[in-house]
Amino acid sequence: MNKNNGVENVKSPGEFTCRVSEQLSLAPDYYLLSLEAPELARAASPGEFAMLRCGEGYDNFLRRPMSIHQVDRSKGQVDILYQVRGKGTNWLSKRASGDLLPLLGPLGHGYTCSGPAGKGLLIGAGVGVAPLLFLASELAARQWKLVILMGARSKAGILRPDAYMEYGEVKTATEDGSVGMQGTILDLAANELENSTFDMIFSCGSLPVLRGVQELSRQKGIPAELSLDERMACGVGACVGCVCQGADGSYLKVCQDGPVFSAGEVILND
Numbered sequence: 001m002n003k004n005n006g007v008e009n010v011k012s013p014g015e016f017t018c019r020v021s022e023q024l025s026l027a028p029d030y031y032l033l034s035l036e037a038p039e040l041a042r043a044a045s046p047g048e049f050a051m052l053r054c055g056e057g058y059d060n061f062l063r064r065p066m067s068i069h070q071v072d073r074s075k076g077q078v079d080i081l082y083q084v085r086g087k088g089t090n091w092l093s094k095r096a097s098g099d100l101l102p103l104l105g106p107l108g109h110g111y112t113c114s115g116p117a118g119k120g121l122l123i124g125a126g127v128g129v130a131p132l133l134f135l136a137s138e139l140a141a142r143q144w145k146l147v148i149l150m151g152a153r154s155k156a157g158i159l160r161p162d163a164y165m166e167y168g169e170v171k172t173a174t175e176d177g178s179v180g181m182q183g184t185i186l187d188l189a190a191n192e193l194e195n196s197t198f199d200m201i202f203s204c205g206s207l208p209v210l211r212g213v214q215e216l217s218r219q220k221g222i223p224a225e226l227s228l229d230e231r232m233a234c235g236v237g238a239c240v241g242c243v244c245q246g247a248d249g250s251y252l253k254v255c256q257d258g259p260v261f262s263a264g265e266v267i268l269n270d
Contacts, residue, residue, distance in 0.1 A: 013107050014105070015102070016037060016040055016102070016104075017103075018035040018100070018103060019036040019100055020036075020096060020101060021035065022034040022097055023095055023096060030082075030084075030127065030159055031092075032069070032079060033079065034077055035078050035079070036077060037077070040068075040078050040105055042073060044071055044106040044134075045106065045110045046110050046135035047067075047225075047227055047260040048068055048105070048107060048109075048110040049066055049105065049131075049235075049259060050068060050104060050106060050107060051066075051104040051105065051234075051235040052066050052080070052101060054088030055087075055088055062088075063103070063235065066130075067131040067204070067227070068105070068134055069081040069134060070134055070163070071137075081127065081129075081130040081133075107255060108235075108255055109256075109258055110131075110260050111225050111260050112260075113138045113142065117144045117145075118199030118200060119144070119145045119197070119199050120198060120200045121189070121193070121200070121222075122136060123149045123185060123189050123201065123203040123209070125185040125209050126206075129150055131227055133163055133167075136148060136168060137167055146169070147171065147192060147196070147198075148164045148170045149170075150170060150171070151172065151173040151184060151209075152173075152175075153175045154174050155178040158172050158179055173188035185209060186213075186216075193216055193220050198222055199223075200225070201213060201217055201222055202224070204226070210268055213226060213263070217263040223263065224262070224263035225261070226262075226263055226266070227258070227259050227260045228254050228259045228261065228266070230254040230259065234255070237255055237256035240253065244267070244268070247266060252266065
């Protein structure tokens with residue numbers, strides 16, 4: 001089911017073989033992959049993901065979950081922003097224009113983009129910003145006023161800030177002080193929430209970042225949505241390998257019930 005448009009619609013993922021149109025190296029171990037994927041571009045909503053095949057034959061047999069970073073429906077193009085973390089993503093980083101990639105998508109529940117426009121705070125650290133560009137484009141088209149916070153250890157980890165500036169005000173933080181405020185993304189978020197009011201917080205990142213955003217949401221009384229970054233095997237809820245604990249004591253499948261949850265919906269354990 002898809003909750004992004006304020007209604008519960010059944011949406012079945014598709015199996016596609018997509019052609020690589022371009023791949024760019026943004027920084028050491030960070031890549032922007034552009035795919036010719038018109039069916040996926042038409043069907044995708046912000047916060048949803050795709051499972052990409054990252055190997056040939058039986059090598060790296062399991063697919064890798066990838067956030068949908070940006071969509072151009074008129075061109076039928078889908079962009080994936082990712083970090084090389086192992087053998088599979090290293091193989092993916094070697095793909096070039098014209099190569100074919102099988103994928104399954106769109107998958108999961110994304111961010112809630114329906115409802116009246118307001119002021120939104122988007123929070124992402126490192127590659128955690130990946131789904132936030134697609135989200136920012138949709139919210140801006142719905143007349144939301146956006147402040148986008150990007151954090152990393154150093155300047156090299158601040159990924160594509162110029163692209164986000166098209167949709168809102170961008171502020172950055174680096175732990176080494178090489179760009180923006182010196183400190184963590186949570187330091188920057190706390191400072192922003194101390195000085196401004198927001199109607200909604202949207203975030204994606206590591207568990208420490210999401211726990212911090214969850215606590216800021218509780219302290220300030222501002223609703224928040226969190227996109228969980230979990231290892232997945234199937235991506236469709238069959239293997240039960242990506243469960244997290246629900247606040248009501250239930251267990252939720254990140255790939256199927258998420259990856260986006262409301263801040264009060266989940267307990268974020270290590």
